[in-house]
Amino acid sequence: MTAQGESQTPARRVTRQRVALQTLLDSTVEFRTAHQLHDELRAGGASVGLATVYRTLQSMAEDDELDTLRTGDGEVSYRACAEQGHHHHLVCTRCGHTVEIGGSTVESWTNSIAAAHGFHEPHHELEVFGVCDNCWNTSAD
Amino acid sequence: MTAQGESQTPARRVTRQRVALQTLLDSTVEFRTAHQLHDELRAGGASVGLATVYRTLQSMAEDDELDTLRTGDGEVSYRACAEQGHHHHLVCTRCGHTVEIGGSTVESWTNSIAAAHGFHEPHHELEVFGVCDNCWNTSAD
DNA sequence: CTATATGCAAAGTATTTGCAACATT
DNA sequence: AATGTTGCAAATACTTTGCATATAG
Numbered sequence: 307m308t309a310q311g312e313s314q315t316p317a318r319r320v321t322r323q324r325v326a327l328q329t330l331l332d333s334t335v336e337f338r339t340a341h342q343l344h345d346e347l348r349a350g351g352a353s354v355g356l357a358t359v360y361r362t363l364q365s366m367a368e369d370d371e372l373d374t375l376r377t378g379d380g381e382v383s384y385r386a387c388a389e390q391g392h393h394h395h396l397v398c399t400r401c402g403h404t405v406e407i408g409g410s411t412v413e414s415w416t417n418s419i420a421a422a423h424g425f426h427e428p429h430h431e432l433e434v435f436g437v438c439d440n441c442w443n444t445s446a447d
Numbered sequence: 448m449t450a451q452g453e454s455q456t457p458a459r460r461v462t463r464q465r466v467a468l469q470t471l472l473d474s475t476v477e478f479r480t481a482h483q484l485h486d487e488l489r490a491g492g493a494s495v496g497l498a499t500v501y502r503t504l505q506s507m508a509e510d511d512e513l514d515t516l517r518t519g520d521g522e523v524s525y526r527a528c529a530e531q532g533h534h535h536h537l538v539c540t541r542c543g544h545t546v547e548i549g550g551s552t553v554e555s556w557t558n559s560i561a562a563a564h565g566f567h568e569p570h571h572e573l574e575v576f577g578v579c580d581n582c583w584n585t586s587a588d
Numbered sequence: 589c590t591a592t593a594t595g596c597a598a599a600g601t602a603t604t605t606g607c608a609a610c611a612t613t
Numbered sequence: 614a615a616t617g618t619t620g621c622a623a624a625t626a627c628t629t630t631g632c633a634t635a636t637a638g
Contacts, residue, residue, distance in 0.1 A: 318592095321636075407560055
């Protein structure tokens with residue numbers, strides 16, 4: 307066996323499309339849907355099949371290499387993880403600008419709420435939305 | 448003009464299907480997807496078109512007569528509102544049992560976080576998941 | 589060479605919409 | 614009678630899957 311240690315991942319072939327997607331994600335700050343990423347890849351010349359984009363994003367997300375976020379429309383958005391561990395997002399509903407936030411406040415609050423109701427293994431999903439200052443000034447409400 | 452006051456709602460006809468749906472919702476404690484409700488209506492003899500179920504649920508939700516919740520699968524679930532105002536849910540991932548929770552803690556926390564980052568008109572989505580005590584005891588992890 | 593990855597198109601879900609028939613008001 | 618409502622089917626939108634082909638290892 308190779309000197310790889312305990313990684314049991316069967317195989318992870320470094321294909322052109324995987325590299326292209328990884329590179330794109332690394333250079334992207336905001337969340338992007340599979341479709342958006344697919345379009346951007348195409349625009350960048352490195353066309354990748356839509357199905358491949360979906361499959362790759364999924365596997366990356368499973369390996370915690372990506373953050374996922376479900377939009378209000380029910381679409382899933384992905385972004386390269388910038389922060390380790392559990393955290394949430396503050397998303398601008400106009401431009402999509404995102405700030406990662408992580409607060410022990412909510413963590414402990416949800417944990418105690420769950421405990422108070424006899425719930426075990428609590429976890430939660432939280433996203434905060436709003437209009438960032440820039441967009442706010444651009445077009446006053 | 449009628450003596451209706453300021454309600455600008457054009458008209459809200461009391462149809463058989465609306466009543467059926469309302470009744471079903473009133474007697475349902477947990478969240479249900481449009482499909483589930485549609486099936487239950489059919490099972491109960493009061494068949495209602497799926498499109499109508501969707502349309503009616505949507506309008507009820509818009510009028511804050513229903514709570515909505517997006518499942519991990521991207522499906523939308525509805526439930527008759529038991530509590531007024533903004534609140535969240537504690538959902539059992541095994542049986543679906545739900546507890547409504549409302550915490551000023553999170554509200555103020557998200558508001559200050561948003562403000563700290565220059566975000567305006569903040570709002571948020573939060574759901575807490577876990578295994579309720581009953582399910583927990585039924586099949587120890 | 590062999591197993592995994594890709595691409596395309598077809599299949600699946602969940603939800604919306606067009607439109608003629610219909611029922612509440 | 615007039616307008617909101619319903620049902621059905623077709624249309625959308627997002628995502629998944631089957632399968633033959635290409636390719637990393």
